[in-house]
Amino acid sequence: MPDSINVEVCYALRERQEIVRLKLPAGSTVQRAIEASGLLQKHPEIDIAKTNKLGVFAKLVKGDTVLRDRDRVEIYRPLIADPKDVRRKRAEEGKVMKKGGGPAEETAG
Numbered sequence: 001m002p003d004s005i006n007v008e009v010c011y012a013l014r015e016r017q018e019i020v021r022l023k024l025p026a027g028s029t030v031q032r033a034i035e036a037s038g039l040l041q042k043h044p045e046i047d048i049a050k051t052n053k054l055g056v057f058a059k060l061v062k063g064d065t066v067l068r069d070r071d072r073v074e075i076y077r078p079l080i081a082d083p084k085d086v087r088r089k090r091a092e093e094g095k096v097m098k099k100g101g102g103p104a105e106e107t108a109g
Helices: 030-037 083-092
Strands: 004-012 017-025 053-056 059-061 072-076
Touching (some): 004 030, 030 053, 030 072
Parallel strands (some): 004 072
Antiparallel strands (some): 004 017, 053 059
């Protein structure tokens, strides 16, 4: 087993994505990678204890998850609106949606 692993820590902002590449000791956790990345200092709005969810390659994980070589840790921003509420509101307004969430094409009838 190698004594170190290479990982990326990613935080997506609206206008850009911050990616920090790190070499950490084998057995490091998601929490350790985020702390080592410096993103908590650079972006004080990140609160991994309460507000922001965490993932590895788009799969939700907890901070104590042990990382493997070449994992990509992702810090997710909180949702502005609940997707279920948005769909419900559209349905109440009588709007038709096509699969994929874009505007539906009107059909001549």
